[in-house]
Amino acid sequence: MKRLGLGGLFFGWLYGVPFLLLVGLIRRMSRPYTPSADEAQAFGATTDALLTTGLLLNGVLPVLGLLLAGWAGEALWRRHFAWAFGGTALLYVAVALVGSMATSSLIGHVPADLEPDPVVTQCIPISGGRGCPGG
Template identity: 60%
Template sequence: MKRIGLGVLLLGWLYGVPFLLIVGLIRRTSSPYLDTRAQAQAFGATTDTILTTALVLNLVLPAAGMLLAWLIRCDRYWIRHFVGALVGAALIYCAVAIAGQAATTPLIGWTPTGNEPAPQVTQCIPTSGGRSCPGG
């Protein structure tokens, strides 16, 4: 049973983290057609959540697996695999940092533009200070 749990942790890191990163990066580089600003903010927030979850799991899963393998006195096979996974996690962080430097917008915290039309100005309200309405 110990080996199954450790195997699930390792496979979760090996396949789950890259999947979430790829989905998040594809969503970040796409230009979705969103009707309103609220939809654009929801899209950006979901993408941020996916990328943040992937980056947190990238560190947590190998560290938890190594700690668990050490605590249950498992054989060195699993400890070596999780140490290798920590090295792989560092490489993933380096790849994401390079992608972030090459991107034109930040990877986390960016919201796409909505396609709402600008509101039409229908009347002019004069203000004090000598500024009058445009056009008369």
């Protein structure tokens, strides 16, 4: 049972973390159809959640696996999780490289919405010589 748990933890890190990061990066680099500001905010929040979760799990799962493998006395899984630290560093470097090529930050970005600008229906004159267009 402990081997099954350690294997699930390792393969969750090996396949789950890159999946979350790839989906988050694809969503971040794409131009979504967001007709309203609320939908753009929700799209950005979901993308941030995917990237943040992937980055956190990338650091936590190998440490947790190494601790559990050491506690269970599993030398094979301890070696697997020790090598996983190299993969963790590679994933962080890859995300940092993509982040350096992006036009804005990877986390905290809200895409532009497609709402039209509000139509000005009333002119309020401002002192200083700028009057209303058309009189």
